[in-house]
Amino acid sequence: MNAPRQILPVTLTKVSLRRGKKMVLKEIDCRFDAVPARTLIIGPNGAGKSLLLRVCHGIVAPDLGQVRWAGETDPRALARSQGMVFQRPVLLRRSTRGNIDLALKIHGLDAAQRRRRVAEALERTGLSRLAGTPARALSFGEQQRLALARAMALRPRVLFLDEPTANLDPAAAHLVEEIVRDMSEAGVKIIMTSHDLNQARRLAQEVIFLHRGRIKERAPADRFFAGPKNDLARAFLNGELLWWRRRSVYDGVGGKSADEMGIDRP
């Protein structure tokens, strides 16, 4: 229990997810391995990035298709090998220290191990002097660091991060990026969403471009940023507004209908 089991590769087969009447993820096939260590999922708002992450993490079940963690299909079997940091940190009504301690307690660690790991995680995220403060009295940046410290203390094999720096100032965002980089160098697979292209350039080793619930392109970061093959990804990198772009291909391009190209009608 103390050494999390290996959960890679994470494999998605024909995963679709519906929210209300809308399909938000459409027949996604993909596989995550230990290398490259840092995969960034980028795309405009509403592309389905957060939901894809939750499906990969096993906290949202797909309506169709299957997710496997090292061949295992029950998300709870390997829940303890993976951690997640949410865009809005969810902290319990306890002290800073208590939040990390509780997570470790859930994972079944004894008191001595918990004390050591709590101290270590607080130290690494610069929260040591706030150990006794109620978590919900922390500033937003501190709360996000605590969420990261909590995920880190669990020593996951895979860490999912959902726009972890979206609401942080540059200094706090820098610290988060640095920790994420350190963790990945220590062997933790990072799967992270972002709509900040500069951040993606700094962190990504591999990029997945998601648009309207489909993976439009997946490429090594250097190749992706040098020039994506997909026209929507290119438009996104150029900062164009994608719904304007869509109108030009809406009725089909090069003999393909819009549906074949995976473009939704409004």
Add this chain to the structure above:
Amino acid sequence: MDEFWRAILTAASMIWEFDAGLWEIIGLSLRVSLTATLIAALIGLPLGALIALGRFPGRRLLIVIFNALMGLPPVVVGLIVYLLLSRAGPFGVFNLLFTPTAMVIAQIILVLPIIISLSREILETLWGEYQEALRSLGAAPGQALVILLWDGRAMLITALLAGFGRAVAEVGAVMIVGGNIDHVTRVMTTSITLEASKGNLSMALGLGIVLLVLSFAISIGAHGFRHISNVRQPV
């Protein structure tokens, strides 16, 4: 206004002189209502949690029913319990009518919907907030429930207080199933009713003031507990 001041003086002198009859009534009131609230909490909190976190057919209907039952008229409850416990009723053999036990039973029925509905509401809101994080941490359902109850403790205590308030203040049910028998089933609310109907208004008001003071004392105690539990964070 004269009446009012005389009532306060009467109340003060009764408390000051440590009137044995008065303390007997206060004691029984507290015993009956606290027991009823405690038992209702033991049944109602798990049920509230079950409805809040569970997903089963009829759940919505159950929520609507318990919400509606919060407004249950005490006299009606008294009447139903009376019929059930009377000699001709199904539970007549237990000889419970006109005993404090009968009063506790009636008050449990009154308090239960309040505790179920409020705790469901509280736990459901908290669960909505914690759900993803707890699932992400790999918490088992039992662990999640303990965490929810602990983190919601301050709000849950308020729900219990609301239940106790209803129990200690109602007169309809205890009057019918208890019968307001001196030294046996006479509680504060029934004696206020009795004194008022005898025209002994200052005595009735005096008792009313004692009841108010009691309510305040309990509420202050609970607030103190909340304050302590909020300030002293568990390690």
